[in-house]
Amino acid sequence: MFFLNPFINFFRVLKQVVKGGTWYYAWIGFLSFFILIGVAAYLKQLNHGLIETAMRDQVSWGFYIANFTFLVGVAAAAVYLVVPAYVYNFKPIKEVVLFGELLAATAIIMCVLFIMVDLGRPERVWHILPVIGKMHFPASLLAWDVLVLNGYLAINLFIPFYGLYKLAHGKEYNMQIIKPLIIISIPWAISIHTVTAFLYNGLPSRPFWNAAVLAPRFIASALCSGPALMLIIFQLVRKIYKLDIENKAIFKIAELIAYAMAVNLFLFMAEFFKEFYSNSIHLAPMKYLYFGLHGHYNLVPWMWASLFFNLTAFVLFLLPKTREHFFSLNLACVLVIAGVYIEKGMGLVVPGFIPGTLGEIYEYSPTMVERTITVGIWALGALIYTIFLKFMIPIYKGELRFVSRVKEQPDQT
Amino acid sequence: MKREDKKTESRFFSRRDVLKGAFYGLASLAIPIGSADASVWDAFFQKHFREMNKDEVGAVIDRLEKEYYKKFGKKFDIKTTEAIPGTLFGYGLDLSRCIGCRRCVYACVRENNQSRDPQIHWITVLRFKQGKKWVNDLEEAEKYYYPGEVPEEGYFYMPVQCQQCENPPCVKVCPTQATWKEPDGIVVVDYNWCIGCRYCMAACPYGARRFNWGEPRIAREELNTNVHYLGNRPRYKGVVEKCTFCIQRTRGNPGRYPACVEICPVGARKFGNLLDPKSEIRYIIENKRVFRLKEDLNTQPKFFYFFAT
Numbered sequence: 136m137f138f139l140n141p142f143i144n145f146f147r148v149l150k151q152v153v154k155g156g157t158w159y160y161a162w163i164g165f166l167s168f169f170i171l172i173g174v175a176a177y178l179k180q181l182n183h184g185l186i187e188t189a190m191r192d193q194v195s196w197g198f199y200i201a202n203f204t205f206l207v208g209v210a211a212a213a214v215y216l217v218v219p220a221y222v223y224n225f226k227p228i229k230e231v232v233l234f235g236e237l238l239a240a241t242a243i244i245m246c247v248l249f250i251m252v253d254l255g256r257p258e259r260v261w262h263i264l265p266v267i268g269k270m271h272f273p274a275s276l277l278a279w280d281v282l283v284l285n286g287y288l289a290i291n292l293f294i295p296f297y298g299l300y301k302l303a304h305g306k307e308y309n310m311q312i313i314k315p316l317i318i319i320s321i322p323w324a325i326s327i328h329t330v331t332a333f334l335y336n337g338l339p340s341r342p343f344w345n346a347a348v349l350a351p352r353f354i355a356s357a358l359c360s361g362p363a364l365m366l367i368i369f370q371l372v373r374k375i376y377k378l379d380i381e382n383k384a385i386f387k388i389a390e391l392i393a394y395a396m397a398v399n400l401f402l403f404m405a406e407f408f409k410e411f412y413s414n415s416i417h418l419a420p421m422k423y424l425y426f427g428l429h430g431h432y433n434l435v436p437w438m439w440a441s442l443f444f445n446l447t448a449f450v451l452f453l454l455p456k457t458r459e460h461f462f463s464l465n466l467a468c469v470l471v472i473a474g475v476y477i478e479k480g481m482g483l484v485v486p487g488f489i490p491g492t493l494g495e496i497y498e499y500s501p502t503m504v505e506r507t508i509t510v511g512i513w514a515l516g517a518l519i520y521t522i523f524l525k526f527m528i529p530i531y532k533g534e535l536r537f538v539s540r541v542k543e544q545p546d547q548t
Numbered sequence: 549m550k551r552e553d554k555k556t557e558s559r560f561f562s563r564r565d566v567l568k569g570a571f572y573g574l575a576s577l578a579i580p581i582g583s584a585d586a587s588v589w590d591a592f593f594q595k596h597f598r599e600m601n602k603d604e605v606g607a608v609i610d611r612l613e614k615e616y617y618k619k620f621g622k623k624f625d626i627k628t629t630e631a632i633p634g635t636l637f638g639y640g641l642d643l644s645r646c647i648g649c650r651r652c653v654y655a656c657v658r659e660n661n662q663s664r665d666p667q668i669h670w671i672t673v674l675r676f677k678q679g680k681k682w683v684n685d686l687e688e689a690e691k692y693y694y695p696g697e698v699p700e701e702g703y704f705y706m707p708v709q710c711q712q713c714e715n716p717p718c719v720k721v722c723p724t725q726a727t728w729k730e731p732d733g734i735v736v737v738d739y740n741w742c743i744g745c746r747y748c749m750a751a752c753p754y755g756a757r758r759f760n761w762g763e764p765r766i767a768r769e770e771l772n773t774n775v776h777y778l779g780n781r782p783r784y785k786g787v788v789e790k791c792t793f794c795i796q797r798t799r800g801n802p803g804r805y806p807a808c809v810e811i812c813p814v815g816a817r818k819f820g821n822l823l824d825p826k827s828e829i830r831y832i833i834e835n836k837r838v839f840r841l842k843e844d845l846n847t848q849p850k851f852f853y854f855f856a857t
């Protein structure tokens with residue numbers, strides 16, 4: 136009855152996902168609540184249109200696109216674990232690469248959702264696809280983004296799923312299949328964030344985005360926030376699942392964040408200097424961000440907070456003493472995530488539109504519907520990641536095994 | 549009207565709202581299995597305008613006319629007139645004459661069936677204080693001015709609309725090719741193909757594109773039923789629209805001037821064929837002091853500002 140095996144295996148995984156302790160159910164319930172109100176808010180938006188958001192012709196992209204941009208960075212950062220793990224064969228990190236890849240896949244799913252909720256006509260999204268739609272490739276950077284993001288999602292789902300599938304059957308995965316994928320996943324990770332940066336960068340109508348430093352800054356900041364998020368996740372996973380993740384791996388990643396942050400702050404300084412010293416008319420968006428423009432100050436406190444967070448976190452990650460102390464390490468992680476979320480989210484998208492192309496200033500602040508949908512997508516992302524971990528960690532630890540097609544499996548009991 | 553909005557706002561998620569949302573949301577997305585109304589299917593699977601043959605375009609026009617009749621109770625005549633060979637439309641705007649009366653704005657709204665609620669205008673008139681910065685740095689531009697009378701002492705005006713670029717950044721960035729430049733130089737949008745991503749709005753340096761943030765609403769008696777598929781036919785919620793040089797008029801035979809040109813009380817607006825050496829627009833370009841907005845971006849507008857006096 137070999138043909139039944141996939142079903143049996145599926146039910147084994149399902150059972151693993153459905154069964155859990157009180158805390159597990161509480162966490163799932165907590166997330167489901169936010170997902171449900173997110174769905175309700177989205178239905179309201181679908182019914183009335185994007186008029187439910189605070190976006191208008193003057194500021195035509197907002198909170199959704201801001202979250203999208205931040206999450207592309209998180210997804211790209213998986214490469215930060217892959218490089219030392221596979222290329223340099225750094226053992227302690229190699230063991231946690233799996234969680235990084237799953238995080239990348241989850242982040243891309245969230246990215247796609249943030250784009251979907253931003254569309255005026257979501258049911259026509261297939262128009263963007265090649266063959267069945269009318270993809271504007273290679274002219275439109277959004278077409279490029281569709282390709283690279285989906286490719287990246289496929290790679291980051293395939294590697295962990297393939298590896299764990301083999302593991303679940305009690306076999307070693309075939310490096311011949313995995314290795315080339317890992318090698319291409321490295322430039323591919325860089326590409327998703329580069330293409331996303333170019334999406335903004337290629338618009339001369341928006342001087343704030345039309346700076347060559349944009350793509351490098353995207354990468355640098357992504358290599359701060361993504362790994363910081365992973366460090367927190369590793370500690371949680373280690374605690375909840377009693378998984379053996381070495382401190383050495385955690386501290387190494389923390390050290391790498393410090394270097395990435397140094398580059399990020401340097402690039403920021405370069406941009407800041409260029410704009411303020413040249414003092415041309417293209418300074419306006421930067422001035423709006425950090426000092427306010429014509430009495431409009433909405434983002435000013437956020438931007439200074441972001442800079443303060445990033446600087447503090449840089450120092451905490453750089454000094455071995457604070458880096459290797461879990462309280463200061465986690466504080467630094469939270470600061471980096473918050474700092475980059477502001478800087479690469481609202482702090483990037485909104486000043487592209489302020490002042491507008493005809494000089495108008497429209498201060499944008501997301502509505503309740505926008506915030507609720509955003510929280511809903513984050514909750515859904517957390518749920519997807521939780522479910523991934525719920526059945527993948529037992530496989531990884533050898534506690535969950537599949538019924539194998541081949542009989543000769545002595546250790547299969 | 550305002551009060552009603554407030555009411556729905558305060559009850560964030562009324563049950564009715566959610567159910568209604570769920571119903572319309574699913575109705576607009578889901579496949580109408582067993583439904584007798586096949587037009588939902590046809591609308592969903594409608595091909596890109598430029599990929600349809602004559603019969604397919606005809607079928608789409610029939611369906612749209614029926615849809616509009618059902619929705620507005622009025623018989624629409626949707627044209628698909630193609631570009632006239634040997635034409636490249638250009639526009640001239642005499643800044644020395646413009647008095648900032650905004651008649652062009654509202655003539656455009658009436659002619660082109662822009663939504664009245666929420667309000668959509670394709671033309672923006674900017675007011676500048678004499679002696680202040682303008683042209684390149686629009687920081688001092690005023691969009692919201694409400695004088696008792698125009699022209700006002702000490703001010704001058706600059707209307708801005710789609711500049712019909714020869715090198716349009718909006719067309720370049722559109723991920724679905726829902727917007728393109730026609731052979732006569734007009735940049736158009738297929739409202740049935742646009743996915744509403746608004747990338748074109750980010751790309752446009754002239755703030756010329758408008759998005760239907762809500763369901764467009766026009767009083768039945770104010771509808772203009774003489775429409776073009778790529779121009780002034782009624783739009784949908786969630787798609788982008790823009791000035792088309794009144795494609796339904798200018799491609800006619802005999803052709804008519806765009807509504808804004810026709811209405812201008814001081815004759816500040818000129819329109820013609822750039823390929824015709826004897827046209828008024830060519831005379832202006834060759835004999836007057838002409839400039840185009842944001843030349844540094846190399847978008848090559850076919851919209852020429854000039855000073856006749």
